[in-house]
Amino acid sequence: xxxLKIVKIGGNIIEDETSLNAFLKLFSNLEGKKILxxxxxxxxxxxxxxxxxxxxxxxxxxxxxxxxxxxxTMVYGGLVNKNVVAKLQALNVNAxxxxxxxxxxxxSEKRPIKEVDFGFVGDVKKVAHESIDKLxxxxxxxxxxxxxxxxxxxxxxxxxxxxxxxxxIGMSKLYKTSVYYCFELNGVxxxxxxxxxxxxxxxxxxxxxxxxxxxxxxxxxxxxxxxxDALKNGVNxxxxxxxxMLIKANDNFTKITL
Amino acid sequence: xxxLKIVKIGGNIIEDETSLNAFLKLFSNLEGKKILxxxxxxxxxxxxxxxxxxxxxxxxxxxxxxxxxxxxTMVYGGLVNKNVVAKLQALNVNAxxxxxxxxxxxxSEKRPIKEVDFGFVGDVKKVAHESIDKLxxxxxxxxxxxxxxxxxxxxxxxxxxxxxxxxxIGMSKLYKTSVYYCFELNGVxxxxxxxxxxxxxxxxxxxxxxxxxxxxxxxxxxxxxxxxDALKNGVNxxxxxxxxMLIKANDNFTKITL
Numbered sequence: 001x002x003x004l005k006i007v008k009i010g011g012n013i014i015e016d017e018t019s020l021n022a023f024l025k026l027f028s029n030l031e032g033k034k035i036l037x038x039x040x041x042x043x044x045x046x047x048x049x050x051x052x053x054x055x056x057x058x059x060x061x062x063x064x065x066x067x068x069x070x071x072x073t074m075v076y077g078g079l080v081n082k083n084v085v086a087k088l089q090a091l092n093v094n095a096x097x098x099x100x101x102x103x104x105x106x107x108s109e110k111r112p113i114k115e116v117d118f119g120f121v122g123d124v125k126k127v128a129h130e131s132i133d134k135l136x137x138x139x140x141x142x143x144x145x146x147x148x149x150x151x152x153x154x155x156x157x158x159x160x161x162x163x164x165x166x167x168x169i170g171m172s173k174l175y176k177t178s179v180y181y182c183f184e185l186n187g188v189x190x191x192x193x194x195x196x197x198x199x200x201x202x203x204x205x206x207x208x209x210x211x212x213x214x215x216x217x218x219x220x221x222x223x224x225x226x227x228x229d230a231l232k233n234g235v236n237x238x239x240x241x242x243x244x245m246l247i248k249a250n251d252n253f254t255k256i257t258l
Numbered sequence: 259x260x261x262l263k264i265v266k267i268g269g270n271i272i273e274d275e276t277s278l279n280a281f282l283k284l285f286s287n288l289e290g291k292k293i294l295x296x297x298x299x300x301x302x303x304x305x306x307x308x309x310x311x312x313x314x315x316x317x318x319x320x321x322x323x324x325x326x327x328x329x330x331t332m333v334y335g336g337l338v339n340k341n342v343v344a345k346l347q348a349l350n351v352n353a354x355x356x357x358x359x360x361x362x363x364x365x366s367e368k369r370p371i372k373e374v375d376f377g378f379v380g381d382v383k384k385v386a387h388e389s390i391d392k393l394x395x396x397x398x399x400x401x402x403x404x405x406x407x408x409x410x411x412x413x414x415x416x417x418x419x420x421x422x423x424x425x426x427i428g429m430s431k432l433y434k435t436s437v438y439y440c441f442e443l444n445g446v447x448x449x450x451x452x453x454x455x456x457x458x459x460x461x462x463x464x465x466x467x468x469x470x471x472x473x474x475x476x477x478x479x480x481x482x483x484x485x486x487d488a489l490k491n492g493v494n495x496x497x498x499x500x501x502x503m504l505i506k507a508n509d510n511f512t513k514i515t516l
Binding site: 047050051052070073074075076077078079081082083085086087089090094095096097098099101102103104131134135138140147149151152153154155 | 305308309310328331332333334335336337339340341343344345347348352353354355356357359360361362389392393396398405407409410411412413
């Protein structure tokens, strides 16, 4: 099986032109078949504010109403996605920008209303791995933003981390998949106070050990739970660290395997 | 040679939900290989206004400054394009939304500054017909918005009619191409006062005849000049009329051939 790399970057990189350009250069040098997934960043919030759309929060969580969804579609699907594609083209990466609606790549269903109505938020239902693969086989590099659709004409806001893991799980039917979650830290840290205490390799056994010792807790816990869920569903390797982990010689990041 | 239909719709259809849905239904019923090109409409102007970006006009023509380009990228490339794609998916059309940056499909160069600096406006330089064809061969339906790129990372605002004719010329290397320009009139009219006086067929000979008699003048003249230019460069047929021309039984529109 051929390897497919799926790289996720967050808003912190998207928002800073210098960081974005540096990252895209690294991404362009990445060998083999690859997919990029990007988050949106605070740009959507600032555009919404200027348009007089207030962010609705319920129990501390953002609600995507119809107006907010329009802003997200404009900012993530248009401004961010298409500028990333144009920048990648300038680096000779034959990128193609996608939402989940394009080639019906990621369908989702509107999150059911329980205690909170999150509005136009979609939970991923199906990844059309064969359609995505047609693009990859044509030597195009898919660039996903954090938008899916319900198949009935409705776009839906979807978490970029979830899109990453679901696309990776889907593509695992055809490829040996390696996911790269780029974030601010160098990796999963043994000591949260020491940014250089990167745990280089976590597998099911060491994960249990780290859990038992309370080394993995708080925000890192759900992140790693998601990772192991993806690994159990076919994903081969998950890497967590800052964008430098895309540099070939660098091994200062966390590699997670089953 | 197989036939490829290239349909262009303008802002008037995009802006009206009922018209748009009716058109997309017609487009979905269109048999064979096809491409959609859409204009933007006034939505970009209203979003720009809300964001406090004033439309700069020089000699009565709109200038695309950096801020306006951002709005165009948000509205045409994001909001309009992705909603059209989602609506087409709901009609079982496996659409893929594109700017000229995606798969490097349409490269352009920034219009040189002469009397007027039009800003970030691009004149089409090259259509990557083989890349576009890879999408068509994969049974995807390309949906273009009116944005191109310069290959150096810069998106550029480009007229949707120009994109339509240039894509059609490019695709003529691989297909027998039929272009459908949807606009408000039923077609080219013999008598501008009588909306039913549609001239059903214009070829080079009848065009000369109509020109000599002054029947074609004003706004229709550059439109038809562009049509004959496209026909001379490989396009097979150009059709002009309202969206009803996509209904099979209807022949009340203008068909233009060499």
